[in-house]
Amino acid sequence: MATELPSVDSEKAIAAIRDARPPVTDRFTYLTIIEANLSPAVLPALDEILQDAELTQEIGWDLVFNLVNLPGSETCLETIARLGNPREVILKVLETLELLDTATPQGDDEDAPTTVLPQVVMKEKKFVTLLGMLAILHHRIKTKYPSRFLAQTLRTVFHTYTPTPEATAAVVNLVHNLSGRQRPALPSRKSSINVANPDQDGDASKNAPDPEAEVKDNKEDPSEVAMQRKLLLSFAVCVLETYTNQNDMAWAARLLEFYNPERVVPGRRTLMASFREDQQLLERDDNVGRLVALIKDLGLDSYSKQLLAEISENAPIKDPLAATDDAAGPNDVALPTGGCIALIAYWVFSTTIFDADQPTPDMNILPEHFALLEKVLEDDAEGQIRSSPGTSEALVAIGLWLHANNHISAAPYNPEINPSGSEDEPTSEFMQYVHLLTLVALYHPRLHVRNSATMLAGHIFHANPSEDDKLRILYDLIENCTFASLKACAITWLREEIIDASKTPSPGAGTASSAPAPGGSTFSTPQPLDTLQYVIFPNMNVVSSMEAFELLDFLRQNVPFLLQAVNFGLFLWSSSKWKHVLPANADATVKERWFRPLSEAVDAIRTAMRGSLKNEDEVEEARSLLGDLDVLGERMMALADAEGFKAAEEADRA
Template identity: 65%
Template structure:
């Protein structure tokens, strides 16, 4: 390779390249001479020599790999793209993309001896080389004159996708390529202060310099089906790129929607995501890139949210193989769109129409059945792996769900069994549609690697729980979560949702009119707490028999839930407002079976800490224990608890 060649005097190298031009030497000898003398200094002269179209058609394709690895070679490569044999040069460009991508991955695997690989970003093909080669492809594909150009296009798109990394520059280059190959010259989108510009020799260069295709078919008229096939290939490719970009970049669609819907809950003076995406140049560019991708998808024909499109996402097979069907040229229907890309497109439509007030299609769908069906499609098998693999797609599903709930699009027919699963015909059915939907969203809240998405999924889960029109069903879901869920963070959420149900029921009761008097909820009286009391405040006597290590382990696993239970106790017993929902003697029972054993466990750990008997550091648990030590005395001093204690002593 040129990078390994010994230093050569530039003047001698230039003379050698000039003097050895065919017919002074044969083609193979001349290529060897060029490779031996290749350096940045000879590139201007080499570009002059390559203006000979006949010579470039002979040797141009063989220079691609060495040139793309040489700084300053862009002009030579553009000349090869304009004058070389387009079929041979395309194949060489694709081969070079694959080799460079493979080399990058190989160097990544061997760069640190296998140590600390998780802390490093994976090595990828150089964005500059990728952009340069895609610029060549844009020129080359326009030069090919054949009856079936889609067959060249399919191979190109597959290779480009396989070597693409979802950063800003490479994505902008892919968008340029698609614009060139589709023939669309959409005006630049109105900028939100930021955009990413990369070299685009097809649009910026001189097309009059392009040589004709030396292997053009005698009848170079395209097959009548070609235009639709090529458009479908590009549309398929665009949906895969959109999904890859959303999975590779934190778009914060769900978190920003929550901020948009709840401006009053934002902490004054604290930066918001909405503001960050307006002001940070990197984040602005991130939004701009997605906007360009979606605009291109619209230009390629997917510009409305039809029932057929929603139906394919819900009921059709899941397409997770890039450019699935691109090798089958029997019909455009054989070329499949990315299922995840379709979900990301839906999310962008609802997000941008809400936050940016953009004119985007409105999906004709509801939480039940469409959104629920799509969630199940993505999470029915190995949900943890699917969430980690498709982070952007899963966030998109959360964003769509938030939009649907905000627009009261929960169920098609509020009186159906989907909207009212409490009317389910089988009491043995362990989960209604609402319960199963809650299960799916809480999986996202557990496993998504981005905290903002986990929080948004938790918010969505709570919203859909409260949207269940059957109060018995809501109570059953809460009980199931509190009794059977093994994750303390979700049990803590269930307690929060229980408190929200009590507050909502109280507000509803206070606002009842004479015509609705008597129509009360299970959350309006003690029935709800009678049902869940023993799972919110379980018997903790077993803590007394745990050794130090076991006790620390229990508290580490359950501290979020215990803190929320303590907060809930303060909510219930700090005033008389909630006396009407408390079961008889619940305060005394909770104090005896839950409060006192927990307080005793905390006292034991504190004593061990002060005496130095506690082995090891508590780490993050220390903060949670401090919170519990603060909350429990407040609960003990609460009016309800204090009165109960005095009554017991009397």
């Protein structure tokens, strides 16, 4: 069977679209003929035909969808953007943007999928091409109220934007082109991403006039200029929010590495190094830097109390572009809450890490940063943290910077702020703030952010000027929190308070009194452990009556807390150094009610697990739990040999 050469088919297709041009056929018939003969080979000829501005105004908008799905069609689409009816073409471009997820790439050979770019890359290329068209089209429209067209365009672009390097570069180009402020491009120190920008690099003299022009000159109402600029600003901040929510920027973790170089493990690659050396991570920093520079060009170039008030006092705003149809002026166009938080976080981060000249916020942990945390997390904290991980990380990064710069509180300490109105159990701002941070430490999907939130919570806990409040926070966490990791953190904070108090011992330290000497710390006395010993070392006799599966589930949920409690016991009883903070008879009572039943239960379940795993496939989770229980058992053996515990046992025998 003879096969026709592709070149012959191409010649026939080119002849068909040339010979059928109106008035030989009507517009609808001609569009059908073009669609039937479209292929990459006919695109140069089609572009020549589209140079007829009158014809392109008639049919150009109807070709957008089919052309954007055809590789190599960028020149034809640029011609349509320059010569077609701008109003009709804009609508078709926006419609095509919304259909990108359902569009399928086309090629010469549908049976050869290796010649077709992956779908995600094709979508990205189409997005870049369509945004290039929009920049040209918006400059061509001559209307009294261009902001109405702009609002619809920005809304559609934002809803179809995916935070890839190429798509982000296209967004930056679009906003620069539409804003009218062209500053020299800053040399990129990190990224080589560059996308087509036909509005800036093409020949604007080829643009046809708007056939439906409502104004004859290029003068715009100043209020319209302000409105367009605010729309572009809101859009740029929305894009920043989306980008940081879907790309791990590691701002908080990198700040921690910068502030605590002594904690960096020798030989292990740090996040700071990764973001300097890994090309993909370099591009993330570069993309955010470009977006922030764009936002600065649009007028948001300094921190103000008004900005803080807008994002902390009003209800969280997620999609301000959706509400711009009813905006009467620029003041009615809001900025997204998460985007503003990301902007502030980048300012403090880049000032610290890159030594950049960025604004820094005039705020404190209390009350301003607390108000931000509360606003973002007050409604479905877990859902907010998981759906907007970049926003919650940005909040942690801001908090770390505020703590490092000693911006804790500008107001005198108020020990009894109690929103519930209960006078029995006042809740301080410090307690509420630490509670919100622990939610991030629990629910954030990224480990390094959870660790950063935990570290910040510890910093603010220790900065609390009220020792009574610290005890309330510790008791609340250990007694009421259902998460073992946070209860373990509370024990760590208690140990740190005891160590810190020992650095400046009071004259009364080491006495039997539970009250500190004048000028001394409560944590240098037995009072904290007298308050907390029954939640740190609770009665464990209940475990002896548990079924094996119940005991296994109990240990699985509580191993981090139990291990930290055992380590705390070793800290207290391994030497006589901390004898002055132990309540009377604590060693004997802790051993009887907590240590013995727990030790027996751990030994029993370890033996049972080893027996069951010998003849079964070892599940990774079971092996991991057994490893944790082995560590717990070893630490309990060490505690049993500790000086204080031995003394307690000898006293029992006596």
